[in-house]
Amino acid sequence: MGTHVIKMPDIGEGIAEVELSQWHVKVGDLVVEDQVLADVMTDKAMVDIPSPVHGKVIALGGQPGEVMAVGSVLISIEVEGAGNLKESAAPTAVKEAPAAPKVEAVVESKSAAAAPRPAAVCQGPMVAREADERPLASPAVRKHALDLGIQLRLVRGSGPAGRVLHDDLEAYLAQGQSNASAPVAAAYAQRNDEEQIQVIGMRRKIAQRMQDATQRAAHFSYVEEIDVTAIEELRAHLNEKHGASRGKLTLLPFLVRALVVALRDFPQMNARYDDEAQVITRLGAVHVGVATQSDVGLMVPVVRHAEARSLWDNAAEISRLANAARNGKASRDELSGSTITLTSLGALGGIVSTPVLNLPEVAIVGVNKIVERPMVVKGQVVIRKMMNLSSSFDHRVVDGMDAALFIQAIRGLIEQPATLFVE
Template sequence: MAGSIHVIKVPDVGEGTAEVELVAWHVRPGDAVVEDQGLADVMTDKAIVEIPSPVAGRVLALGGEVGQTLAVGAELIRIERAGDAEAPVAAPARAAPPPSPAAKLAATPPPYAGPARPAADRPIASPAVRRRAWELGVDLGGVVASGTAGRIVHADLDAHVAAHGTRPPDRAPGTGSAERNDQQAVPVIGLRRRIALQMQESKRRIPHFSYVEEVDVTEVEALRAALNTKWSAERGHLTLLPLLMRAMVLAVREFPQVNALFDDEAGVVTRHGAVHIGIATQTRHGLVVPVVRHAEARDLWAMAAELARLAEAARAGRATRAELSGSTITISSLGALGGIVSTPVINRPEVAIVAVNRIVERPVLRGGAVVSRRMMNLSSSFDHRVVDGMDAARFVQAMRATIEAPALLFVE
């Protein structure tokens, strides 16, 4: 007999969110679903949230198209619950989403490393797991699932890679110098749309000015190497970034006006005692800014451990909304790709951002002699409405003084 109709609405994901963007469907009308199976992904201001099914049954109707904005409380999907005469389906049939361009972009299948499975046996996995499998060239059809209702989790993927290895996605053979006239329309949805809107608003509303300073990192790099030699086995490996964050924390004490948020509609600048440092991080899925909270209360190794944890979560697409919000000042680092100089865009409503450029070993004149030194530029941008040029320069100079005399990193 027929079951009752269950309407799933867009949930309230907290922090005042009034609407979300629908970025992927994992089911289509007619599909059978089990309890806790992922139905759709929605994008908030900060993170992608997967919406699971609270019931088993069959999909009747979808409440929107990929790329559409839905209000909290709006109908997301209708499911007919399994009737008394129907047994719940153990493994749902996962058909491909409707073939709109946006849906194709949001639900691109991985390049399978083995034979394709029948549609009824398509594996159940979250978007983050599917992305990792695509990047590793792993066929999810060959991965043993341990999650609820046959769901493949990250640990299952790790175990499969450890046992069978990976292979890169297939590449088409070269076509020489033949002319190409193909085009590809790429919908700007999900995280990419959020990034675009945030950058647009930041540049539109904030009068940026930039300041670049050259820093000699020879001594701080020598200190880092010595600390790693002595403590890495016990406390973990240090990169340069935690030392730069420590220099930022000390500089903020002298110039609290740069560790602030500006509500330009209310005309209020809020200076923060806590230093919550956002780390602008480029992932395969787009730019995200995980936040190392209370950097002022962490030592170098605590900051390094938190950086490593957040970076792994960001790369895997598992960073939570709380981990991606609440920063008061931001550092942007592209590592070896950092270039000589950059003009970073402020992470609104913050008022300052510091970008770390590439380290270059080159000859420098010191005391009348030419010596080899490791040099790096700090490129910074400030909100000129609330930060004066002199204060901005002095703030960066304070960071430079600490970095070039790294014993100061340990002076309170």
């Protein structure tokens, strides 16, 4: 038997150190080639570190949240044969990551914007997992669990490597139904448990970027109401006629098109501001960042050269990038280089929001939910589909009048959708 030492790889772009975000293995685990061992966080993206060998984990070289230099020892694996220890310097102190602190109960927390969801009627047999252990599950299963009000960490997975499947969720609920006679008073029991969550990895990067943006930029927001009845009718018509062959359209590609057209008259919005060098760079290319919620936090994949894409091309690219971000497969290039950002919570979008700028950009356009309301049109009260745009700008670069005119231009394009395609 020998020891194979895996060092922190050079991820590129001149990065000298990365943050160890999460271990997927522990000392004593048997691993196979290409199995993901750990997640590390760069300034731009989360990166999986796979195993190049089969073997048994004998030591971990760092703890989640620790910043490690490229070339430092990440993990040691016992393998058949001689291993590579002779060629690799062994660590002076290789340590196992400590177990997460135990708590009486763990409640999954979501952002304040999360939608109300039905609570599971009752719980089936619990599975013992550490408080910070992330069960294996597809995004669809996670969404299903969220809708059912089920904590995934409590569900026994029957798939490969313990992956939680849709059938496991149904089985969990079915087993819980048999305990429906449990005293209702248990739901009102007094609780005194606490949970401490270390801010590391993607969450730490998000926190740093949000803090940096609010401290450095002079934010101001502008909200306008838009009648989306006509464009929703157009979208429904196009989906009925071309949906099967070209793919279904959401509202987002129409908004991207509106941004592209409006920016022709307002190029100061499609810009980056280097406040240290005191230089504003206006760009001809429209690289639209589309804010996307993933399991590890908010990510902003970039639709490059939206100005050169058709409506369906933009729709397909938005879908592809969103799926890549949610599945943790988006590359560093796909998560950087945006010139303006579009953010939407869909049906959870509320009435008004105050988006935080994605520095060094100077504008972000926020989309709120669509609601039907009575409106007065040509002296008649009619039901129209209405939506607010809640957008933020960097007042160091963008004047209030220009911001208002920019959003009014978008409003005109959306309310008269034919103008989106008139050259």
